[in-house]
Amino acid sequence: MKKLLSFIAVAALCxxxxxxxxxxxxxxxxxxxNFTQTDFTITSKFGNYFRTPxxxxxxxxxxxxxxxxxxxxxxxxxxxxxxxSSYDALGNLTEQNCYNAKQDLIWKxxxxxxxKQKVDCSEYGKDGTLKEKIIYTYQNGNLVDETGYDGEGxxxxxxxxxxxxxxxxxxxxxxxxxxxxxxxxxxxxxKNGKIDSITVYDTLKMTKEQLVFxxxxxxxxxxxxxxxxxxxxxxxxxxxxDSVGNVAKVSEYAIAQKFGTTVNDLVSVTEFTYQ
Numbered sequence: 001m002k003k004l005l006s007f008i009a010v011a012a013l014c015x016x017x018x019x020x021x022x023x024x025x026x027x028x029x030x031x032x033x034n035f036t037q038t039d040f041t042i043t044s045k046f047g048n049y050f051r052t053p054x055x056x057x058x059x060x061x062x063x064x065x066x067x068x069x070x071x072x073x074x075x076x077x078x079x080x081x082x083x084x085s086s087y088d089a090l091g092n093l094t095e096q097n098c099y100n101a102k103q104d105l106i107w108k109x110x111x112x113x114x115x116k117q118k119v120d121c122s123e124y125g126k127d128g129t130l131k132e133k134i135i136y137t138y139q140n141g142n143l144v145d146e147t148g149y150d151g152e153g154x155x156x157x158x159x160x161x162x163x164x165x166x167x168x169x170x171x172x173x174x175x176x177x178x179x180x181x182x183x184x185x186x187x188x189x190x191k192n193g194k195i196d197s198i199t200v201y202d203t204l205k206m207t208k209e210q211l212v213f214x215x216x217x218x219x220x221x222x223x224x225x226x227x228x229x230x231x232x233x234x235x236x237x238x239x240x241x242d243s244v245g246n247v248a249k250v251s252e253y254a255i256a257q258k259f260g261t262t263v264n265d266l267v268s269v270t271e272f273t274y275q
Contacts, residue, residue, distance in 0.1 A: 022239065022250060025195070025221055028274070030244045034060045035274040042266050049266050055080070064091060081106070090116060107131070118143070132156070142167065157182070166193070181205070194219070209234070220245065236264065247272050 028035065036058045040051035056073040066087055072080040079101045086095040092113045098106045104126065111121040118136040125131050130151040137145035146159040156177050164170040168189060174182045181203050190196040199210045207229045214223040226235035233255045240249040249271050253264040 022221070022237075022247065026239070026241075026247050028061075028065065028246055030246065030274070032061060032065070032246070032274050034058065035246075035272055038271050038273075040269040040271070042268055044265075051269055062087075066091065066093075088113070092116065092118075117141075164189075168193075183208075218245075233262075242274070246274055 036056060038056045039054045041054045043050050043052070053075045055075070056077065058071045058073065059067050060069040062068050064087075066085070068085055070083040070085075072082070074080055081101070082099045082103075084097050084099075085093055088094050090113070092111070094111055094113075096109045098108070100106055106126055108124045109121055110124070112119045117138050120136065121134045122130060123132045132151065133149045135147050135149070136143060137147075142161070142163055144161055146161075147155065148157040150156050154177070158175040160173045160175070161169060162171040162173075166189075169187050171187070172185045174184070176182050183203070184201040184205060186199045186201070187195060188197045188199075194215060195213055197210055197212045200208045202208050209229070210227045210231075212225045212227065213221055214225070216222040220241055221239050223239070224237040225233055226237075228234045236253045236255055238251045238253070239247060240251075242248040249269065251266060252268045254267050256263055256265065
């Protein structure tokens with residue numbers, strides 16, 4: 001389910017930057033009933049960029065601003081998949097159902113809570129068979145452990161989260177079933193409390209990549225730059241906003257040395273419209 005939920009977050013909820021949810025740092029504001037995310041494929045011809053609609057995600061929100069339906073559409077607006085979400089009286093996400101274009105159930109997740117804290121989350125296949133289950137552990141109100149099991153109850157992965165003195169996430173360690181480290185992510189914050197950088201390490205705790213955040217005067221994220229393990233810039237994301245402060249456009253560039261200079265190649269564009 002870890003991989004499944006990560007896919008949902010990336011494909012359905014946001015533009016993803018090495019697994020980073022841009023909307024978690026720039027949430028939707030205002031009286032929005034629904035909004036559409038359109039992803040464009042970029043091609044280059046004779047030195048000019050051309051974009052073609054790839055996929056479209058339409059999300060419907062309830063009066064509390066929580067997502068109740070997500071529909072993935074093809075470039076011709078044909079339904080590919082639909083996810084419906086249900087909440088309890090406290091606003092906790094309790095159930096999600098994913099359907100294909102024929103309205104056949106593909107998968108279902110059910111999450112239980114103790115107040116606002118998750119107890120477990122179970123994923124079921126289209127036939128109702130338990131596929132995976134996550135059990136959550138908290139300390140001092142903070143989520144510190146997520147353990148994933150398959151349908152037979154065998155441990156398949158674990159995520160351990162640590163916090164700093166200000167009660168902010170500082171380290172997330174992801175482990176394989178045998179207890180070996182799969183990936184570790186560290187978070188550094190600026191004096192104003194905003195995220196300054198995120199560094200991802202491999203199984204040997206060697207740096208894989210680092211994301212560095214830049215902010216506009218109003219405090220919104222304006223740019224995210226990715227460095228490789230040699231501290232060379234390899235990727236840059238530019239974020240633009242509409243008049244009410246919602247993300248309007250995300251442009252992603254691959255950075256490379258070409259023809260004796262640094263070249264910014266546009267690789268993808270995502271646009272958001274709100275109603």
